Amino acid sequence: MSEFVLAVKDLHVTFRGRRRDVEAVRGCSIQVRPGEVLGLVGESGSGKSQLSLACMGLTAESGEVSGSIVLAGTELVGADKETIRDLRGDKIAMIFQNPMTALNPFYRVGDQLADILRVHHEMTDKEARSALEKSFKEVALPDPKAALSKFPHQFSGGQLQRIMIALAVSCEAEVLIADEPTTALDVTTQKQVTDLLRRLVDEMQLGLIFITHDMSVVAELADRVAVMRQGEIIEQGTVADVMGHPQHEYTQLLLASVPMLGDKKSTPPCSGFLSQDARVEGDSFLEVRRLSKTYPTRGGVVHALKEVDFRLMAGECSALVGESGSGKTTLAMSLLQLLQPSAGQIYFEGKEISKNERKALKEARRNISVVFQNPYSSLNPRMRIVDIVGEPLLVLTDLDQATIRARVIASLESVGLSAEHLQRYPHAFSGGQRQRIALARALVLEPKLIILDEPTAALDVSVQAQVVELLNELRERKKVAFLFITHDLALVERLANRVLVLYQGEIIERGTVEEVFQNPQQAYTKNLLASAPRFESFQKRIHQS
Amino acid sequence: MQRVFQIFWATGILVFSVVLGSIFFAPDRTRDAHTVVYATYGDIKDWDPAVAFSLEVMVLANIYEPLVYYDGRAGGEQVLRPALAKSWSVSEDGLVWTFHLREGVTFHDGEKLTAAAAKKSLDRTITLEKGGFYIWEAVSEIRAVDELTLEIETSFPAPVDLIASSQYAAYIYSPAAAEGGTEWFNQGNAAGTGPYRLRQWDRNQQIVLEKFDAYWGGWEAEQMTRVIFKIVRESATQVQLLLAGEADFLSLISVDLVSALERNPEIQVDYIPSWKNSQFLLNTQKAPTNNLNFRKALVHAWDYSTVANQVYAGSADVARGIIPKSLWGHDATLETPVFDLEKARQYLEQSGLAPDERKITIAYIAASEAYQSAAELFQNNLAQIGIEAELNPGPWGTIWDAAKNPASAPNAISMTWWPTYATPSDWLTGLFRTEAQPNFNLSYYANPAYDQLVAAGIQLEATNREGAIVKYQAAQRLLIEDAVAIFYADLKERVLHRADLEGVRPNPAYNTIFFYELRRSAPTL
């Protein structure tokens, strides 16, 4: 029988829309051999999920599938529903992006998984449970026996993803499709899951299709890679061929825009800026002294921020780095006066700003503005762009309509948009464009400092790069200071010159980017740097395979 | 999963079969010919005969008996029949009345009827001062002369035999009951001398009376042994019960259904004279009805014949004054206003009221369809001559209370009246005598000349009936001249019952059916 455990030839998936038909997959062909990992890369909307769903026979009713999909010797296209259903969970299994909601909250883990197992394999409940216990050990899950009787909400994201993998293993599936399994996980947990997958593929000769938008993960894990764009596979081959010397310019763009540590290509951030006038002024225009914030919860008091001190010099661009739960957003909210800190003070240009210092607070508000992470929530869907961007001027200045309109147009042009967008509503714009509008709103007041909370995290890789370039260019032209809040070290390298590492509410390390990145003092910083994808290891990995 | 389905279907079939079974195999209605069912629209509130003053008479009249019965069935003139008193006489000066009680009469609780027992129950009723106690106003002392002779002395000559026949506050109850007091009565107890004893009271559902074997009147085979009062609030339901034979009498009937029911052979409709009449009292002190000419306009804008013939569909005659045709003292020659919109417009002009002042409020009992239709018709007629009428229907308690407070009193309020005992003075004093704090004088009528005429009549009533009538009729003429109310209907009492029941001869003096007199002819079920 053919060497491939899954072979897809000239696959078309079209959806009958009410107004026009949409071709989600246009003639794709891929193959997977046992023990081989095929990386399926593409941005959102490229059709990679639809391709995998077709291989599972899960395409929605309104979709039509043509071409050929041979799974473990059986042709799926045109087969009756029963035979396809029988294969699912027996020959082919799937792992989903969000493990937290993938299991039924109303049943214990052991019950529901055993139930699934006994659908395909004639076994008693006891046998199913012991099989599960075995595969729980296989995926290094702590205390497998107890895990069976727990409920899904009693596990962490990483543990749940392991449970899903264990299920696929105990089903003895020959092909495993992992749809962005690590996107929803922390950086450190991501590495553990990808390593586990690699080990299982090698040991059990599984065929794995790893779907992701993150080129660095593909480089780490995959043997072969297929790049998808608008429903077509534009390039396919071994990792070395496709990533070493990419033919299609879209692939090149994807590779270039993946932020990697140690990627020397881009110019060092605001170095020019630093040297001339920043040092001369000497005084810090934003200072935080012993800032702390505690939340009372049922289990006692949670310390989100513990006596944080730091200073921002005029014209500097600092980055605040920390994983989720480190308190970085609480800090940002406190700076924006959206949160009342439990203790400590914040000074702007020497004057303390707090709820009762009316004048100082207003002055600070004119000079500090913010760009949030999620572009889809940053703009009021019911307001036109001209009103959104013009609102700060309306609120904080008493300029007349005409000048406000002019300033808005200028601000929009500075972020690469134009006056014709003025009357449109946010839903007419893409994620990247919305983030630019949010930036235009932040800039219109010509503030001294812009706080950016994970500005690119919600964007597609290719768009991320453009926004990073825009930020760098704006800083030069507008002489405005940035405070970046992010978990992505590669971004820090490209955008900031000073960095503060936040861990469980405390700044455990600070300094220039070179000092901290070359020889990190704290163990936590070292671990962070280790798990972030590095440019050299990426190159090594490509040429080696 | 299959187990759940099986349980689901099993329970479904079980429940369905129980329901079907009970529909078809429920006990056949075990109503024999000797049970009679009366559908009433309200439950009993006061079981104490000394306190009861409204709907309760329906039941109590079959449990208790007065000293004397008034037989109102014999047309106008007055006929008094012996009840617990075999015979009675009055002294020369008309101040001392002697009643000779019947012997061998026992109460339901076994006690014997004696003069002392009668004195005890009448004394208690008077001192309790509740319900209809005021009819004994004239009485100064009651004496039990010997075992079966009772003397009642009055401070001024009064028709004590007539008063003793009243349907309220004149019943004789056992001394033990008197001891128990209102508390004992209201737990659903009764101890009278009447043909039926109280068997069961299922609050808000039904009241059951049962034959009292030791009744002094004795029993025959075909008489009724069990009387059930079923509480049925909806008149449509009462009609259905009557048609289905589940009820023998009904108490709440829409006027328009009577003609349809008359055509039904199984139903019999008896019309009997009644002392009830309906009128709309006009508030003589509240603008704009304080203006005499405006009131005259109103009384001429009422369409008397249409209301009597159409709205009351033949169950009422056009009234002629306040004293009904069926009672002594009625003045057939009295000349009363007639429906004439032209005349009404003239009076309206004479009243000199500005157009925006021509607005009145009319209150009436919401539950009565006759009042509602009559009021809507009147509202329609008034609109034709430029008077705007706002209708305020409501339960009796609410509209009565509003009417008694001058500020919130309406310009016109519905009133159906019937006497406690057979005397015209009951209307003349109750409705129109001057009262500082109005109780039923909701016209706020205060005319000394009128009061003087009525008082004179009362004095003469016991001794010189003719003289009393002359006074009463003069008083009535004043009411017409002052247009104090719209007297529009002498109500014909209608009794609807199953045709197979005979002996139904309702007595206007008592708002009840004497079930003791009933016989059932060929069984219909």
Next chain:
Amino acid sequence: MIRTILQRLALMGLILIGVMTVTFVLSRVLPGSPVEMMLGAKPTPEQIAQAEEELGLNKPLLTQYGLFLGDAVRGDFGESLITGQPVTDDVFLRATATLELVTLALLLALFVGLPLGVQAAVKKETAVDHAVRMGSVAAVAVPVFFLGLLLQMFFAGKLGLLPLQGRIDSGVLLDYAFPRVTGSYLIDTLLAGEIGAFASAVRHLILPVLTLSLASMATIVRVTRSMMIEAMQQDYIATVRAYGVPQKHIHYRYALKATLIPLLTVVGLTYGFMLGGSIIVEFVFDWPGVGGYMVQALLNNDFPAVMGVTFFIAFAYLLINLLIDLLYQALDPRLRKS
């Protein structure tokens, strides 16, 4: 767990006091002073004054409310001015009649509504689904009093199959006397072994239960359907489908359980709605329940009864919702305090 229950009970007490205050203010504003009602047609002024003294009507509003609360806490709501009986007895006697009616109506609504809702969801966008939706939207639109009249006219009037009104045949009530234990005629007659009386009680329940349950049945169908569809779109259903679990299994084991638990809150709500709706059904079928008693009390401003019956209905309504919430927390593993 105990702490949350105590907290909820305290909250419930607070809300009940709020309800009592609102009712107290409303009942005092009612037109028509209750004294005349109590004393009958021709009371003398002294009697009125004496009765007002007795009822404490002449005291300032606040002290009247204080006195009332003092008594109410001891469960003494005074005597009803219409029936002359202690309000608590009246309310208990009638409450059991209403609870019997409402509970059966809810069970019928669930028994028919649930499966229909589930089928409509499972067979989405098919003839079954459209028929069920059309029917449920129509059923909700039928005025309860109109439905009652129609059923009466047809089943009792024309066919003479079912009784028109009341809880049991008068004759049966006499000849098959049964002791009142629980207040529910179905149970009491069975306890007493009087099958004849039981059958009569069932016959009298059919029309009122049907009238009361139709609207709620429709609501339960619509809510079950949308909850079931929502459950079927959850990620964990996609997982189970991806592992080839048969469709029937997905519907009736996973999606159904995920629907039934949140559905509990709707049942609590419907029970409350039915307590209100029973007012109309009791009006049409002469059902001696607490709804009719309340309307009578309000119409004749019998304010002790108004306070007592409002307290009971609000208390039952809140208690039921509390029980449903606690049951919901016990059943949903995510909320369980393990």
Next chain:
Amino acid sequence: MSAADDELTLSERAGDLIKHNRLFVVGLIIAVSFLLIALTASWIAPHDPQAIDFDTKLAAPSSQHFFGTDVLGRDIFSRVLHGARTSLLTGVLVVSMALLIGLPVGLIAGYYGGRVDMVMMRIADVFLAFPPLLLPIAITAALGPGLYNALMALAVSWFPWYARILRSSVIAVKEELFVKSSQAMGMNPIRIMLKHVLPNSTTPVIVQASMDFGYTILAAASLSFIGMGARPPTIEWGLMISSSRSIFLEYWWTAFFPGLAIFILVWGANLLGDGIRDLLDPHYKDKR
């Protein structure tokens, strides 16, 4: 990537709905026709609804009187037409009054949270603790019967529902980042609530209001049925049924046609409500 229907604008979805959701179309037709009837009642009614004519009392439906005549001989067909006006007015007035009271309460409670929210929601709980119909009956008893008192009573007992629904959606919208950025600018809270929070949180309330429209008509009719609602000379369907209740078994048409009218209007309103929910509630469309 969502399936065929990508982000449709409101008007496209409406067109889509009319073509595909037959139930919504039926509802639309009923609602529009009743609206027309209500507006043109005085012209299209064959007889004067108030004209009393005892000669034709309780006449059965005929070519002369399509729905027969009532106990005062008035033409029931004309009265049903005029009744439409009262019922539509009831629906509009009650829902809008309830929204007028409920929206501010929900907005302030949701936005400020903390003690303000606690107090307001407990007050709403008190109103919600009264089972339906109990509170309106108590209020109408206090204010005295009459259509406007009944409508006021219904509105007062209805607003807590809207307050609660708005509150929960305001709590969600308050966390949106565009609200946070306005707060960061120091915009005054009232402006934030009115310009940013309210416009984005009213959808669930509008959906509920359109569903309630039919129910309020039913509630008002029930009040009239037990004598607490409209009074003559107002022409109201519930009142017509109530006043012909005792003769209904014999003269069925006196109550049947007003009852039928209530049923059809409320049914239409509910279908319309369903449709509006699909229109405004995007992710709801696949729950249809």
